[in-house]
Amino acid sequence: MVNFLGKGILKGMVVTFTNLIRPSPTTQYPEQRLTVSRRIRGTELVWSKTKCTGCATCARTCPQGVIHVVTHKGENNNYAVDTFEVDSGYCIHCGLCVEACPYNALFMGYTFERSKYRRNSLVMSKDDMAIEHQPASGYFHPEIAQTLPEQELLVYRGKKK
């Protein structure tokens, strides 16, 4: 092959032209949504009232120190949880609390859209985090992961799996 000035340029232009014809991998977000990972560490924590014993292991593990647990002595000589608050404005979604929870009472959230107008409304109370209201993700909870839909992957885009 002869070498001439502009050969590499022409090769590159062929590549861009093939991309002009090829379908784009973009997703139009608010209308089209991809299924996220089963283990997504979503917006904030999900908390199960029945399972939580108030041991505050999560609060000790949290590297940011945003979990605030207050308990008192309950009837059956156990802890009754008064407050379970997470300042999700400071939460970095590392998931260490979920990993540390010995009673499987904490879950990461499955959704990923959340915004607030006021900063103090970012502090999540017990009711905001209750598992009855919030979908939980399968992070460190394989039993939940099985029930969630499979993640949509770009590698399988345009292909029959």
Add this chain to the structure above:
Amino acid sequence: MTLRTEPFVLNMGPVHPSTHGVFRMRVTLDGEVVVNLEPVFGYLHRGIEKLAEERTYTGIVPLTDRLDYVASMTNNLAYCLAVEKLAGIKVPERAEYLRVIMSELQRIAAHLISIGSFFNDCGAYFTPFLYMFRERERIVDLLEMVSGQRLLYNYMRPGGVSQDIPEEFLPALKEALNQMPKYIDEYERLLKDNEILYARARGVGILPKEMAISIGASGPVLRGCGVKWDIRKVDPYSIYDRFEFDIPTGTQGDCYDRYRVRVEEMKQSLRIIEQAIKQIPAGSIRSDVPQLIRPPVGEAYAHLEAPTGELGFYLVSDGSIAPYRCHIRAPSLMNLTALRDMIVGWKVQDLILIFGSFAITMGEVDR
């Protein structure tokens, strides 16, 4: 008649389209030619080394994500290696393989960003950048499947990895491995032989071999100068001694060589992953490590080959649950030592290009 001219000072950054974050260069220009340059760091200094002294050993892992935020997996791994060395923790076989797979995937993803933004600094109006982000997306998808997040994975733990891979991971990874060479080929055709890239990057920003060693450069910057120095080969951590791969090197240490080294490294990473998939055993993924690790009094330095270079963690323990001192050897910071020597004499446009060819991340430089 001679024209009286005078140099002028231009502050490039901290908010500038191609300073890769918040970096400032105080440039003295004579027309278009750079006659002096002073780098100014610190706009992204978060004091991670100090913060680490107040966190538990496991709690530091999310902090290390935020060092080189385009290569979180390798940061996690470097830190975990240091803790394991310090506390004498054994890692199960399967976890080692998972670590290798993840960090090589991460290396490809990080190199894709480096090359893409390098081309962007050349002025190739976002095209290579977006192509490479498309392929990075495939990898990030996989890492999301494993770790649950797309940028700050927080996946490795001292003593293994946090969770086992889901069953649909390996087929998807194989599919991605099938597709990757085709796309790497596409980038090669897009710009490898481009005459304008030759003109811009060949012979530009040459870093001499001796200077590269003296400034402690590492990673593609060092290998671009022709030094065959890769921590994975010279000091195999984890299980890198079980894999076959080559160390690509450049010849003269210019911007083009650094770009070539990165592309070739991506191909080698694919080779490593292919071998790792074949060999991966079943078994546990995390050795029995207590929640709060209390390593014995002592110190440990562990390093690995991060996408930017040799990332090292120097940990000093006083026997408590938090490290007494945690020093991070940031490859980007070292690589920037010779910035002035390399840039002076080139034009403003070359400044951007040479700086882009280092592929630094400010999160790592300032820490």
Add this chain to the structure above:
Amino acid sequence: MFAGLNNNPVSFPQAMPPDWPGNAWWHWVIFTVIILVFFLGSVIMFIYMERRVLAKMQARIGPNRVGPFGLLQAIADAVKVLMKEMVTPANADKIVYWLAPAITFAPVVMVLAVVPFADGALLADLNIGILYVLAISSLSSIGVFMAGWSSNNKYSLIGAMRMVAAVVSYEMPIVLALASVVLIAGSMSLNDIVIAQQSYPMLLMQPLAFLLMFIAGCAEINRSPFDLMEADSEIVAGFHTEYTGMKFALFYLAEYGEAVVMSSVIATVFLGGWQGPFLWPWLWFILKTFFVFFLMIWTRTTLPRVRIDQLMSLAWKFLFPLALINLIFTGIEVLTYPDGIPWYFIFANIAIGAILVLLWSRLYKVGGGRIAVG
């Protein structure tokens, strides 16, 4: 009304018919309106097309929210930009700063006065049309330089300096490339040049001149890979870093207006302008203009930016000698066949072009370029 619209076969070259209404007052009014509509309409369409095609080539989708297929995106942007606050830097040279956008914008529209939309359908059939195009189109660089200087911003100044250097250098290959076309057509009037391309477009007869004109044209109007004056990754936004609102919109308009003008001139001179079968002449003209612009988008997507000294050396060491040699060959051909060059010279000219490009590829060195600093 327009004698030429029937697309009659005309002898070569031919002056305007005697009943051409070029002197009537309503002719000026109508064509001023047509040019403005064409200009604004194609600028909007160019912006839309650039964004969409660029996006598709970059594996994206591009604007698709405003209006059907995002067609109204450019208009939405214009409305937004007009409502912006106008900021004048404190240390700016106020008068020059305010004048610069207008001075950049006005010459761009003026060029279209001599571009024919159909046979005889042009504002002023100047017999020095090409000269007029060259003279007027480089005027806008004065406005750019005023903007760069008066903004009192170092990025702006660098950008403006680069612009002036580029425009001065790239005038030369453009003039020489167009001169060889003028030799063949035997006239400087753009309408006559189009008529001269009745049997085959000038692209075939002058392939090398087309290549040189395209490259130099891209540099002249500062499109990638020669967009040094507003190199977004280096000098932020170049000369219009400090401009906002309406004034910025004028610069933006002028930038795309220059693209419209350059595309339409190239389409007229090399691709046969309004000539073409089946469709209306004006539609052919517009289609060809968009095709040339598509080529510009394509190069913009693919190529990295050149450096300023490489920009200069490309003009003086590559384009200029080739254009000169091409002009000499064309001159010999025209002298040998004064009644029109036979069609088989197409192959000869393509061969000459290929050989010259190959030859110069050997001589032209790329890379390096460090300047020793004392």
Add this chain to the structure above:
Amino acid sequence: MTTSLKAPEVVKQIQTRFPGAVTEVTDTALVVDSKSLVDVMSFLKDTAGLDFNYMTTVTAIDYFQYFEVVYNLVSMEHNHSLTVKTRVYGRDNPKLPSVVSLWRSADHQEREIYDLMGITFEGHPNMKRIVLWPEFRGHPQRKDYLK
């Protein structure tokens, strides 16, 4: 595999040239008197068989009584490494000689130590704060900062 040299063997070599320079030896590290630091370092760099041409890390640790500055040296030729430490006493204005003349990789790291730990390196060409702004008071990496 990068072998970490046995410090006692290296010390023997150093002792013959600079008696009394090494104050303390452990298995992997040796502690050098700060006065003869540059001499020992240039010895380590230039001696055949040692050839420590690549310095990976310089860092400082605050032990309240003294600051320990740790140098991690690697030889690319022989693929071995060594940790050299030195101690500097006093908290008001601790001073150490700089090793930038030997390895330029110390440039930014020594500036960082000066910035965060407050150890001045004499002979450094550009001893300024690196990550904090010039007007900043105090050295935040010290253990008694904010106490």
